[in-house]
Amino acid sequence: MSEADRREQVLRVALPVAVLALGVVAWELTVRLMEIPPYILPGPGLVLATLVADWPVLADSLLVTLATTFEGLILAVVGGIGLAVLFTRSRFLEYSLYPYAVILQVTPIVAIAPLLLIYLPQPAAVLACAWIVAFFPVLANTTLGLNSADHNLVSLFELYGASRWQILRHLRLPAALPYMLGGIRIAGGLALIGAVVAEIAAGTAGAGSGLAYRIVESGYRLNIPRLFAALILLSVTGIVIFFALSLLSHLVLRRWHESALTREV
């Protein structure tokens, strides 16, 4: 790696960190110099202190939200890939169901959540919201991927008498893998959003309430430091999910796919 490349790599980490530090300092100074009370805007020091002090409550809520997000994501992956495979096997099924998958996707989840909360018990409704927003990118990308297999390879498989199952297993699914992983990466962030939206719509207090509920609750009680602490936790969760799924994608594809290769100039 050349000196210039190394400097660029350092800058890519150093610059955002510097912006963060500047922002935190400016935030703290603003709060102190203008003497803003903590129920309007708490300083970063107070938010951090609240995060530590309220950790038992916040950690429980974090676990609830994480569980919903991952269950929603897993169901979305299973459902999205499963439905995409069924669609490639049966035009009939695809024509029948695909429009409704689109409708489910384009209708804002905030508007669907209250209905789901009427008909389903709360945990199920929250999970359903996470699933609804997360499954469409998996479905759409997998469908595209399954249809993107090289036509000559399909001919070759037919020439060697491959069954439809063999074509799916050895050709269409591996060819779809990069698309699927792209869809799953989007779905990870969306599952978190779906879970948060449903928790806010549900608005139920109690032991089993997630981070989003803590935010609503803190808002009502003017406990703004805790609101910020919960918000930061949600943000970090989203970032971790994104990087974890990016890493998964890289590890799976690194041996063969263009997207995972470092270009040599």
Place this chain on the structure above:
Amino acid sequence: MSARSNSPSSSQPLVALRGVGRSFTNGVTALEDFDLDIRPGEFLSLLGPSGCGKSTALRVISGLSAPSRGTVQWADGLGAKAHGIGFVFQEPTLMPWATVFGNVHLPLRLAGVERRAAAPRVMEALAGVGLADAATAYPRELSGGMKMRVSIARALVTEARLLLMDEPFAALDEITRFRLNDDLLDLWQGLGKTVVFVTHSVFESVYLSTRIVVMTPRPGRVFNELAIEAPTRRDERFRTSAEYIGTCRLVSDALARAMTAPAGAAAAIPARQGGAP
């Protein structure tokens, strides 16, 4: 593996196409009234301009595409599926997610031969194309010529008698193409295969073939056929010999006349035309 001399006499074709036509739903007729005998052990080139139905002819022979009209008859009465055909496309058409070994293993795997049982045959096929030490590489790590060798190894691994090749070297540079030409001739002679080779290159077809079929532009018909009687042990000297150049000129003339021939016309020159004895 049978040697070439063991092949049945050339009077009994391995595959016979009679009056084959192939039209597509978009109204294009790629082949019309196409007659062809594929004789055991020969190296047959289908030569013609782009879009003359050469590739369609290969797909019909392989059974990938059913003829709209006419018949494709195998000597033993069985269909293409029963024989197992080696097919090499213009692109290497490898699975990027599989290693070289995995790609060559594919036809056997689809036939239910597991990795371990298939390994000796896969390695033999790879050795045959000079890639025995590249088994664990991924396609992206290979050059264009090496990828094409993998594609050829995959076509050879089933030990099919008939090898169909659709302009396999058209995208390669000349040096690589010449080397692959020689290696292909060695493989053909060593393994006793029957090859049908589609090309739009007069020089390549003359260098490789024992027989050239010149096709007319769309819809493709047989315009003329020429036997190349030069010894099949060919090398760089053959490329510069008077015999080679003379034959190329003959084939070029036939191709030029095929391009302007009215539909349905057949060549007036004798069907058998070779170089000096």
